[in-house]
Amino acid sequence: MTLLTILQWIDLIGVLFNAILGAVIGRAAKLDIIGLGVLAIMSGLGGGMMRDMMLQIGPPIAITDGRYITTALIGAAVVVLIRVEGRWWDRIYPPMDALALGAWAAAGSLKTLEAGFGVLPALMLGTLTAVGGGFVRDMVLRRIPGILGGNTLYATAALLASGVAVGCWYLDAAVIGSLIAAVVGAALVLLARWRRLSLPVG
């Protein structure tokens, strides 16, 4: 229960940070205030919404649980009210973003398994949860989504974190497994960023 609460908070922190990132990118693209809000919602809630629309076990949690939209809008408001760029942001953003990626991947995998699906769907929807929002955001701004060929191994890290979460779920250790998954996924993202790792071109 307590660990589950921790995971929920990591999930919401992920929404906040990705919403901020979406709004920052939106400002760079010279969108207006509503545009920032839309991009914040897409970046912060898009992956989970796509996952829930596929699982068809009820409306997306982003709609049923008011904290999600609220958090995404707070993220947009932060960008409008404060200059979030600069050294402070450059230091705090990467680890929070990486942790959120791992937490989202774990959350998506577990939700899929709990809904009665197998390993492959769990890996696919875990990864979708983690990278889907950024994917849509990039498409909207007419960029080829970074995860298809970027150098931070985002999708790879999401897949790895999903794999850890799925493995731990089968070992009856879902909650602690989620934390491990989040940390493992985050570690790979940070390592890739630091070492400029990338996958071979296909």
Next chain:
Amino acid sequence: MTLLTILQWIDLIGVLFNAILGAVIGRAAKLDIIGLGVLAIMSGLGGGMMRDMMLQIGPPIAITDGRYITTALIGAAVVVLIRVEGRWWDRIYPPMDALALGAWAAAGSLKTLEAGFGVLPALMLGTLTAVGGGFVRDMVLRRIPGILGGNTLYATAALLASGVAVGCWYLDAAVIGSLIAAVVGAALVLLARWRRLSLPVG
């Protein structure tokens, strides 16, 4: 009941006008006939389909109620058969389009509230209903969606109309509220178009 019927007709008129607009844009982009039909369906039905896919209270009304697809296809046929550009079109299009935006926003908000959700989801899905189709149409044609930074305050007007509809719903005046919402939303779109209003860049 009679007012509800009026709203349904405004909804369908919105489908028709947005389908025509989609097909006109498709022709400007030199698409073939099938392409016009696809863009007409996307523009006219896309927002409502996305809303219904999220609400998960059954298949999209665009599929279950044959009048919707038919109306969208009529819109495409109109563009293929008649030259819709020119002074006549320039006069009739803006008010109908603006009214449809408001009506769609109200319809989306009410459907969300009736499904048991709260204020924030109602505002979000009301806005999505109103602007979602145009959003997808712009993405398909590789433009940054106009609502993210355009000068007609489309998204702002949709949000405002949703707010009016939600407020009236809580006052037990859903149907008359929808009409007010449609008019208020339309007024803001037309005012913004006329006065070239725009939001500050974020």
Next chain:
Amino acid sequence: MTLLTILQWIDLIGVLFNAILGAVIGRAAKLDIIGLGVLAIMSGLGGGMMRDMMLQIGPPIAITDGRYITTALIGAAVVVLIRVEGRWWDRIYPPMDALALGAWAAAGSLKTLEAGFGVLPALMLGTLTAVGGGFVRDMVLRRIPGILGGNTLYATAALLASGVAVGCWYLDAAVIGSLIAAVVGAALVLLARWRRLSLPVG
């Protein structure tokens, strides 16, 4: 039963060939290995997933039936491991791709009819099943989707195949009708490719 099994196999062969095509296009766009996998899944499974998300009669078959993801990933692996271009590929690809288009259109139409919907939704979702994956793939890579104005009459062939499947379903000949639909759709695609047929610009 046996014919149904044949159709299922054609469906999966369609997944395989479209996944391969997605990965080939991804390699041409210099995506990394994960990017190829994502494009293979989108191309091979996207149309059916969108159809199932709209029908709302349960999670997409691409998730519930493990053979679908597996087949799409095999397609990506084939592209990574083997050079699929060249004369051999140029000969085998067009007919398989065309057959899959027809088979997908038939499968989508029948699933929609079986779910209790009418003719127009069946035509729309049959076409969506057949061309949806390629549509999303093109959007991701920032091309205007080929089906909107290409010269292989993809969407037209999908619509035609859907029409044949729907007609045969009403004549109580769904399974044999699907085969006819697949062949008719395939024939039009190949004819259009060979003769460079195209629709008039709208």
